[in-house]
Amino acid sequence: MHQTTSxxxxxxxxRNRILSALPDEDYARLAPRLxxxxxxxxxxxxxxxxxxxxxxxxxxxxxxxxxxxxxGAETEVGIVGREGALGLPLLLxxxxxxxxxxxxxxxxxxxxxxxxxxxxxxxxxxxxxxxxKYAQAFFVQTAQTAxxxxxxxxxxxxxxxxxxxxxxxxxxxxxLTHEFISVMLGVRRAGVTEALGxxxxxxxxxxxxxxxxxxxxxxxxAVSCECYAMVRDEYNRVxxxxxxxxxxAPFQPASLGA
Amino acid sequence: xxxxxxxxxxHNRLLARLPAAELEALRPHFExxxxxxxxxxxxxxxxxxxxxxxxxxxxxxxxxxxDGSSAESGSIGREGMSGVPVLxxxxxxxxxxxxxxxxxALRIRSDVxxxxxxxxxxxxxxxxxxxxxxxxxxxxxxxxxxxxxVEERMCKWLLMSSDGVGSHELRLTHEYLATMMGxxxxxxxxxxxxxxxxxxxxxxxxxxxxxxxxxxxxxxxxCYRRTKAEYERLFAS
Numbered sequence: 001m002h003q004t005t006s007x008x009x010x011x012x013x014x015r016n017r018i019l020s021a022l023p024d025e026d027y028a029r030l031a032p033r034l035x036x037x038x039x040x041x042x043x044x045x046x047x048x049x050x051x052x053x054x055x056x057x058x059x060x061x062x063x064x065x066x067x068x069x070x071x072g073a074e075t076e077v078g079i080v081g082r083e084g085a086l087g088l089p090l091l092l093x094x095x096x097x098x099x100x101x102x103x104x105x106x107x108x109x110x111x112x113x114x115x116x117x118x119x120x121x122x123x124x125x126x127x128x129x130x131x132x133k134y135a136q137a138f139f140v141q142t143a144q145t146a147x148x149x150x151x152x153x154x155x156x157x158x159x160x161x162x163x164x165x166x167x168x169x170x171x172x173x174x175x176l177t178h179e180f181i182s183v184m185l186g187v188r189r190a191g192v193t194e195a196l197g198x199x200x201x202x203x204x205x206x207x208x209x210x211x212x213x214x215x216x217x218x219x220x221x222a223v224s225c226e227c228y229a230m231v232r233d234e235y236n237r238v239x240x241x242x243x244x245x246x247x248x249a250p251f252q253p254a255s256l257g258a
Numbered sequence: 259x260x261x262x263x264x265x266x267x268x269h270n271r272l273l274a275r276l277p278a279a280e281l282e283a284l285r286p287h288f289e290x291x292x293x294x295x296x297x298x299x300x301x302x303x304x305x306x307x308x309x310x311x312x313x314x315x316x317x318x319x320x321x322x323x324x325d326g327s328s329a330e331s332g333s334i335g336r337e338g339m340s341g342v343p344v345l346x347x348x349x350x351x352x353x354x355x356x357x358x359x360x361x362x363a364l365r366i367r368s369d370v371x372x373x374x375x376x377x378x379x380x381x382x383x384x385x386x387x388x389x390x391x392x393x394x395x396x397x398x399x400x401x402x403x404x405x406x407x408v409e410e411r412m413c414k415w416l417l418m419s420s421d422g423v424g425s426h427e428l429r430l431t432h433e434y435l436a437t438m439m440g441x442x443x444x445x446x447x448x449x450x451x452x453x454x455x456x457x458x459x460x461x462x463x464x465x466x467x468x469x470x471x472x473x474x475x476x477x478x479x480x481c482y483r484r485t486k487a488e489y490e491r492l493f494a495s
Contacts, residue, residue: 067401070480075404077397092390093383098484099397124378129347135389136346142396143331143353147321149404150329150440186404226324230352238348 016057046101055087061107075186081168159224270311300355309341315361329440335422413478
């Protein structure tokens, strides 16, 4: 279950990039209606075709959107972290989505009830504009991943995926099992284990049970297909330069080699 | 590309769903154009000048990689429009959209259409629902490309393209199909022979004809049914 606290007075500056880009006036209106939530690993936030009750703005951690086939096969189609929000269907006038949303890296965030969110969106103000831009970046990410899934080898896709997860979660230490990664990439677990072994021998990552730590992001960048940089740049282009001056650490998809 | 004056918007399902009054106001701004194969509706990283509503052509969102390989990330037929980035306030995109199957489309200047969208109302609501459909369908394609075999994907592709242009006959070479599906041409040829032997399609000299639609649907992955259901949900809303 979620542990929730209302933030009548926001306990911390929202570290979500969409929320922090709102002008003070808009944020002040929204703040009392935001709930602080913890997002434990594996928690399912949306189930396919179920009515959506909340929109989520992650502060830390990541949420994975997956497509589930009739035979149970599942693959990730997008990741949401502090650069965005989970709830595009409501923004675009739908009540549900035939995708699953599950917490991939445990974290915290804020959520808002669907009715309240729709009320805010209907004002056609900054929140709506920011989220429409975010929808564009998400759309490009999905399209690029569709081609990437077809064309690129497992090791290149895995490197791309690890770097993207690192940017979204803002941490080098990713608590991920091989099983989980294999579902996300839509490949067999043995393939993931083999590729991670090669990354480890190459000094790119460290592994422990249920954890992958990125040691050499630049090296991983060299292995990754171009899709990592392409999608990162698109997020930056579309959403760039919107952080409020008060925001302590504007979202920087951690520069490689840093 | 050639342009002519007269046209009926009803041949594009999305346009046909726009509220009558709003469509009437836009009508003088539409022109009907014939697009030849390979012609761009969106050139990567250049301003998007027009929004296209296919009538009998099929547009394709193709992701091109640095090594020259490419694969289709989505297609647009008479159920949709090109130019989603314009509505989302991005006037350009790194993703090209070009004509995969030649034919006609209605087009309108991006700024004129965006202004109508920005007015809000029923037109904006419908287009927002369309954008959501495109994102969901694109998400399915992402998973499908990772999980499903060439043969079932090719069946899906033929069915979706047929729906998109509103015809059982599709003009496309094996080479072109291979590019779209992100596989080697030899796989397309082998798969086409299998589908032909099973009596599902005819495929000669760059022309594919669907003979047994129900059979093709059985041979396609579930993604065809899922994608179609998403569009039907949109048009029923």
